[in-house]
Amino acid sequence: MLNQKIKCLDYNVFDEVLIYYTSDRILTGFCFVDGDTNDIKIQIVFEVDNIQFESKYILVDPKDFINIEIGDILLFRTNGTLKNIFRINSLDNVLFITEQCNNNCLMCSQPPKNINDLDYYYNLNSKLIEILPYSVLKIGITGGEPTILNDRLIVLINQIATKFPEIEIQLLSNGRQFSDIHYVHKLSEIGKKNLFIGIPLHSDFYVDHDYISQSNNAFNQTLKGLYNLARYSFSIELRVIVNKINYKRLEKISDYIFKNLPFINHVAFMGMEYIGLVPKYNKIIWIDPIEYKEDLKKSVLNLSSWGINVSVFNIPLCLLDENLIIYSVKSISDWKVKYFLQCEDCILKVDCGGSFGTSLKHSPNIKPIFN
């Protein structure tokens, strides 16, 4: 496996020490640029029974290594590829739990896969938590649907909590598993403060929510889950991904949230990433944010007027009503964000969160604002 060549492109020079991790053992290695060929190469040194082995040089695909820093943790996979799974200077690091999901949302940016990868990622994450540096302030838990890991998810969170009592954990979940109050009880027993749970709500009307989730009973389970979480005083962030199916009811959704879920700590209205399943279903799900400008404004201001924390994620400022600019958050990870040529002239560019670099299509209405 160490001898496999990988495609190679131009890159900067690094000759610092990086920490590597594989499914077998922890390694160290060197990354440098070959002076003759300009290839980026990595040589890994690993230790077995106290004997050091040096690998052959492995060529590296920089797409996996954008802006590598010392302290980053790379995963060396059995198929010979390297992946950066922890960026020391990022606040967006996540533990990836599984590709599986019990929903199949029409706008899913990372479509689920039906493979049994629970053990693989569980072991990986367990080891990863062990070697994470103490400087980590924030970690996400995502997937797929993390709660599919069931009790072992509780174990992982406990492991994090034990090592990092103050760390902020953001768990993303569709919330359905929390309809089981016993599961919520187990989660609460960890006693982890700074645990935030992000749960999407697609509609106030169960048929629409289930349709968008492509899953029967999703709405009911998620709503029961939300109430169970509230019973144990968990901090919940509700995420409303605005799309073609739900945008007309957006204000009613905001009313529903205030009346039925007033305990929510934060509501985030989110623009779609044109990736994953969105291109496939674009006719039923994709919408240019400019078309829901007014609906979004009413919803955000409605919730805000009731004292609920609201934010807008993933929508460029030029597509928002001006009243919403203060609610907009620069939410797109720095390694994913993209601005356009015309954005250079925009006076709001500094405050704008930009667009998804990964999106295959964007709104044609992204234009600079001059005053």
Place this chain on the structure above:
Amino acid sequence: MISFKQINNSIAQCEIDSLIFNEDVITKALYWLTADYFIFQKKNNTIFEIQLELKEGSFSENKIDELKSQLNQNLIDFKTRNIINIETKSIREILLVKAFANNDDFEDFNLTLKE
């Protein structure tokens, strides 16, 4: 109503079929009128003959129309309400039991039907 007519200056009479509006509905419909009217009722098989006598003063044209339309509207509304009350009686009880039962003691026998 089957019929509605003014008998004299202060009395109006109507006939209501209790197969259409049952006795509870009729009673409720009349309740709101008992501030201003004396009510006299007689039952013939399923037909209620009701006389409404103004407690004070006499009928103007407006007043008799007002009575007719109010009675009509009350009958229809209370019939609707009656249907709601009957159909939702048990759900209301379940709701209150669930709201106030001691949650730790109360066994929830999966009351919801699967779709």
Place this chain on the structure above:
Amino acid sequence: MYYLLPFRFERLDNYEILVNEVGDYLICPIETSNKIVSKQINENDEIYKDLISNFFISKTPIPALIDNFATRYRTKKSFLDNFTSLHIFVMTVRCNQNCIYCQASSKETDHIIYDISYETLDFSIDLMFKSPSPFITMEFQGGEPTLVFDKIKYAIEKSEILNISKEKKITYVLCTNSVELNDNILNLCKIYNVLISTSLDGPEFLHNKNRGKKNSYQKVIEGIDNARNFLGHDRISALMTTSFFSLDYPKEIIDSYIENGFSNIFLRALNPYGLVYKANDMKNYYSRFINFYKIALDYIIEINNKGFYFEESFTSIILKKILTPFSVGFVDLQSPAGIINSVVVYNYDGFVYASDESRMLAEHNDYTFRLGSVKDEYLNLFYGEKVIKIAKTWSNEALTGCSDCAFQAYCGADPVRNYTTQNDFEGFRPTSSFCLKNKAIIKHLFSLIINRTDEVMPVFKSWLNQN
């Protein structure tokens, strides 16, 4: 195909207001309730979505989210959780004023047999601490309670000592006409953080006319200023009563409140107790009051929209019930009623009463709502036969005329008032002034919300968010 969930409806102009079991409302076209009930709503109609999501109808006989619904219901009624939290001590019925609408039926300043005894205070305070509520408000009323300052001091100090072991959160309130707020009294208020609740009916000419004394206004204002300087601006609140005379001066009253530095007013109608009012006069009074309220509220909304925050408290209470999912504990307008469940009165005569109005009846030798002596056992007083009897009519869910009312969730029950005005605990809705007034005001608020949305909603929300 769908199933009905409990809801009520009422017509307003060209709309139907539908209200569900937890007080959520929907504004719909006329005939909607009929259509819903005759199962004519189509699954593809937008209103179908509204009805399902707002718990008016359900796809299954028992809605899937029944537990969530039950939690919401429990939340709405959670003002009941702590049982009696407002404890009113009528320290004396002596007074130094002679207000035309006084329901305290005051005796003259000298006869101390009209004062509460230390013994009664001791027993009453013990009863107060037997309440399961962790939050207690101890409110001193009269007549004019400051006439027996020593006893107020005694009562507070005793409570403080007892509270060392009980560890309740106690708030003290002194209801006074502010005419004799001397340094002694203010000092006591400062030490124990006593809130002062005083009476201000409006501008000078009006206030003095209501009080039956020429310098009353001046003295009250002096008292308020003095108290504010000593205790802090927000430690003094004012209540007004709308006398017959007041009915012609809504704007002047609001203006006088603003001039005197208040940021809220409670537009209180007369209670049909106390001094001499005939039934016909009262009917006329209430229709005039409703008008007075509408004018005053319009004026207040206008003031707010000009940038000056000023709240009408009764409106806020009702709005909180209509617009939010939260519980509202306002003793005069709740179901089950505020009497006993939220408030109780320990009277100077050594007896416990269900409410202030209840002990008024006793002044006229009617002991219907006297629960017992302060020396009686707590359980006998609060859960005894009298209370059981009253309990049968203290929920509007089970009262004739109220059980089908669309505004049930926003209104309340008051057996004492029914008894006093109509001679019957249950009451007769068609002639009930309580019903007339509340329904008119609730309807008016809905009408504002529907027809003048952009103008009133920001103002209303600003009041609700303040709390």
